[in-house]
Amino acid sequence: AQSVTQLDSQVPVFEEAPVELRCNYSSSVSVYLFWYVQYPNQGLQLLLKYLSGSTLVKGINGFEAEFNKSQTSFHLRKPSVHISDTAEYFCAVSGINTGGFKTIFGAGTRLFVKA
């Protein structure tokens, strides 16, 4: 079974500052890792994913994440945020279990970008 912990429920940051949203996971099987963004009154949109290969993954809107197997982390980063990045961000982990391919989402981190 898998689990996901997003370590910060809210992250306030000033515009043009860097940001890191933290995600840790646990799993007894090999996993795939994802970050999704949710804007108000909308569904989730995929930002980036790690399936295999390079541990540094680049996504849309200037975001990137690094898979760290030893620390079981997949933190999301952006060097300079915009007001439009204000949204809820979800980390998710997928893996094969006895019941098939399952995806578990974290509780979310609300990023609030201030002018």
Next chain:
Amino acid sequence: EAGVAQSPRYKIIEKRQSVAFWCNPISGHATLYWYQQILGQGPKLLIQFQNNGVVDDSQLPKDRFSAERLKGVDSTLKIQPAKLEDSAVYLCATGDSYEQYFGPGTRLTVT
């Protein structure tokens, strides 16, 4: 490419009433998911279909929730009777491999 369509977008009902949500997936996507997202939480999987067969419904409250996917395309999720704690956003997602594409969701308020 058209996205995942859901209707209605908003629904308000009284407890003990019934409600149904509809999802139209991206063309060609065999896998369809229904999630429940309670305010302040991440999405929780209710049921997963592969074509028109159920892959996982372990977290579906089967005494009140039901779902079907006729002909492996559109899907409906029904709640009967609704409880106050069912107030949430119900998200439909479809996928063709490891990636999921989400619809805008249906916000249900039970009073």
